[in-house]
Amino acid sequence: MAENKNQHLDRPEDFEQLSAEEQQEILQKYDPESNTRDLKGVMLKVVFFGLLAFSLFQLYTAIFGQFTAYLQRSIHLGFALSLIFLLFPAIKKAKGEKRNKIPWYDYVLSGLSIVVGAYWPIMYDELVFRIGNVTTPDLIVGVLAIVLTLEATRRAVGLPITIISSVFLFYAFFGRIFPGFLGHRGQDLDNIVQLMFFTSDGILGTPIGVSATFIFVFLLFGAFLVKTGLGQYFNDLAVAFAGHLIGGPAKVAIFSSALQGTISGSSVANVVTSGSYTIPMMKKMGYKKEFAGGVEAAASTGGQIMPPIMGAAAFLMVEFIGGGIEYWDIAKAAAIPALLYFTGIWIMTHFEAKRVGLKGLPKEEIPNRKEILKKIYLLAPIFGIIVFLLMGIPTMQAALYGILLTIIVSWFDKNTRLNFKDMIEALVDGARTALAVAAATAAAGIIVGVVVKTGLGLSLANGLVSASGGSILLTLFFTMIAAIVLGMGSPTTANYVITSTIAAPAIITLLMLDMPDGASVPLVIALSAHLFVFYFGIIADITPPVALAAFAAAGVSGGDPIKTGITSAKLAIAAFIIPYMFVLSPELLMIDTTVPQLIWVLFTALSGMIAIGAGMIGFWYTKMSWIERILAVIAGLLLIYPEGISDIVGLVMFAALFAFQFLRRNKDNPINTATA
Template sequence: METNQSNTLSAEEQQKLLEKYDPEAGTRKLTGIVGKIVFIGLLTFSLFQLYTAIFGIFTAQIQRTIHLGFALTLIFLLFPANRKSKKTHKLQVTWYDGLLALLSIGVGLYWPIFFEKLVMSVGRLTTLDFIVGLIAILLVLEATRRAVGLPITIIAIVFLLYGYFGPYMPGFLSHRGLSLERLVQTMFFTTEGILGTPLAVSSTFIFLFLLFGAFLVKTGVGQYFNDLAVSIAGRSTGGPAKVAIFSSALQGTISGSSVANVVTSGSFTIPMMKKLGYKREFAGAVEAAASTGGQLMPPIMGAAAFLMVEFIGNGITYWDIAKSAAIPALLYFTGIWIMTHFEAKRIGLRGLTKEEMPNRKEVLKKLYLLSPILAVIVLLMSGVIVTHAALYAILLAIIVGFINKDTRMGPKKFVLALVDGARSALGVAAATAAAGIIVGIVTKTGLGLKLANGLIDLAGGYLIPTLMLTMVAAIVLGMGSPTTANYVITSTIAAPAIILLGVPDLSAHLFVFYFGIIADITPPVALAAFAAAGVAGGEPLRTGINSAKLAIAAFIIPYIFVLSPQLLMIDTTWTELLWVIATALSGMIAIGASIIGFWMRKLNILERAISLIGGLLLIYPEGISDTVGLIIFLGVFASQVFFNRRDKGMSLKA
């Protein structure tokens, strides 16, 4: 395959970009005795999680504090306090890092050692309890700042201050207030704060699936995604852009980060797009939009699906969520695919040549590498417990790796996969612990209901304005936050508003989840788009604007599935479902043509407006709107065919 891979980013360049836009990547490169301690710590962390997954988890407080203790300790050893510090200082573990790591060990062991005493105390804190709880809160905030970034840390601090200064809050935000002792007690000595549902999911499901992703990487699945994408889409019009979309959708099944997805797959696809003739900002935007969409892609959905099961409750299963998210995800990627196709046609771009393509037969011979991902889907469909599904998938990934000698997993590679899996879980553990602080304050103060009523009042009690305000809140709250924390924050603060107006829980949660995720490509804080601009060498803000245009489906579809849940396969027959998919895909073609300004030929302003209206009507699954939308679609299509043939006839005569 000759795809000019000399222009791809080196591993060192990729790491620099990751460190710039993804705080979770900015770790020290430790050597010597400290490096060995961290290596053993990461390995032990994974072994502990595997042990509890196989033989059963401990009591909630014990399981979660040990998980938290591992994460905090390793974060303080791996992540420097100041990422902008001089490199020589950054490589060293300072005395205060060591002290924070020791305190983290103490926090992690406090519940396991004093479990009976703490249970029997019934919420009464001793001086030692209070000090340990206060230290735990401060350690979580600092670890989150280092490993995840400032946005979620600031939000958590604001919520703590809100909990304490409640009596002084204005208007409907006022509440009785929580004393410092009550705050500490709630945050660390109940399962409503730091040790709440988000950390519970991190310490069970999420860790195992991150471990699964690490094992997949060791079997070469990441590179195989690129090869498979090229073999399927490379020869089509504007092939490399479609390769980026297909590859990023697949990468999203194992990646928990939009930025990491952009840098890893983008270092391969963006140079191909630029070589073919796409502008830098457009090439970066395609990769950013596709990589961000990976977080919306079932079955993993950036690990947020596991949290959604716990937050929604009411007997909803993981498979219910993955199934419901399938059509919106399909429409999202179809929208990007269509727009890149129309853009390629507009500027006259070709696909890859036969010489630039990989050997399709050789690529298809390795389809077995996807079997662990398919196994997860089948197992979850069959109702297998999520932790067991993850364990079986990890085992299958190891077995699959043995088929090819290049991906065979010896003892060394096995251990490295365990270490990499634990390393990828550190930021998630910190983020979910901080998110637990937010959830705890919301629960204790009733803030969720107050904000929901406030949004509804501001919107005059009408659904559409409430949805628009909720969308803005979700985008703002989602800026700079990782997927899991992003969902926890938006579902706790923004979702209750639309649920109060009678929207089904699943529709409401997916609504805020979508807008929280696309904050990664929505200016002004569009981290995934900025990372893509770094790879492409383009202008960041323009790349962000192009990304938001390409992801137009993500701004439209959530409104549709709130107004008409058939899009989520709720209360619908197979016949209705097929009709919904067909009309929605037709709608995306019309919308894509409108955004790009090209279908078979250039569209004028009036044609673009009509196409947009027709597309929106087709996406909305309702009889009259579908009929009107289909008439508009066929009218614009016929117009394009007629004028395109006329133009070709005139050019031949000339």
């Protein structure tokens, strides 16, 4: 875990924060990316300098120009695989000497990974000359690349994506045995190996191409930000401005996790790092363990949909959507849905705090705002990235400028100042974070390759549309289920690749039915479809039974994992609604819309979320009866559904419920009803 240079500011106590060791233990249990060996001695130095070399290679190509696609991607893959086999044990629960030492077979696997990574650079001219013809050495190296990628992914990322990738390989080989629209003629070993390692549609395809360029540099940017102590500063800033509100600790968790999401690439890591501070604070103020964990899990998961980083998936989205779309278009489109997501959680925690009578933190436990604001310059690199992108500066160059700006800003204060040692450690930390991303995108490339070769994406899309009878709501529902199932246990980047390849074409196919044959897919349709599956893939992290973020939060809170998962899913109800909203009402994506339209959609959406939040919690100004709760949820759904008559009916119901609750508040609810 990266060192935190920023100390608590004017805070009398630490709310029983988890120690670094306790945080690491939880991370290793629920986050495969953190389950690394405790190396010592010579091998610790070898891995350290290997990670440093990885970062220096990526920085060199980012600054002076990338190699050709095959060279850049294969070297990136070779670095990642060889280091994964040295860092990640084969058995997750390995302890003692088994965890500290590298067994002989991992040295062999690491060496073979170097061979795989070096094959394209060494044989480049010959491979390009005889492209399409696979020799025996090619076949051996290609098979090794597939096997090593799957095993490295299992260790660094987890079983779900490894199993999915393996199933797709099985499907590619044995297509003849599949019934109906799933059937195809099947591929032999030569064709599979050629597809997977000697074309740009497999392991060395677009996903790892994005990992080897944009994602890596932005991960370095995040590592440099963490070194300045920005993570703790987010907590301090959240307490200073939200701690005094009704249910303050829960709102601190939401505020802090939304900010953490701008630099974090993992829901689980966000939960543990931010939650080790916010969850004990919530428990101390009277929140139940499951509710405290649920708030943190829901908020941390939302960090993956928070611009500008969005768990690094935004960079993949640029490549997958194509059509001239730019990174800034995606970040802008995701802004309002992210705002609505966090607003929904905020509303529900507010009503829950009012229901049980929880107030804000005592004044003496709120850090001095003036002291906090003195370090507001730490946020300059994040705002700088946004400004650079708005100026039209290329994405990778903007990330490099962001790193440089982070170093400059850190020198404003001796407590945040980055010295040479800090910068070297940031390079190593960034490369360590990139290992799992590289493995995940390589495995995702296997899935993409099979889908492209077999036409499975179109077949599944037609199957989903047929099963829904052409109904847009049913198609969206079936796609939602598919995205949640496919996203379970997968990191953000792989999650998006899988869901966008398999599930998104169904939405695009249906929305294109009324357009002429051969027409290009409009940007608004492509973007809404891709964001739809991305959101539901992310929500898998808090959707039982495989809710890794919720389980990690339960590990911090001591609550029941399943109950925490149910609570987090309930709090994140907005995430189950918002994607439907922006598919049916693209104004929310700020594409081809006017300001009045946008204001009206936002007003009705926020009103709808207030009503749904009150109905879900069972409290508004006072306790709600079951009839009121049902009517509130109905009113909220009518307001959210983008249609004139439903908005009017919803507003009438909303106003009636609001008036009824407001008039009853003094009689039934003696608790302070001030709004947050």
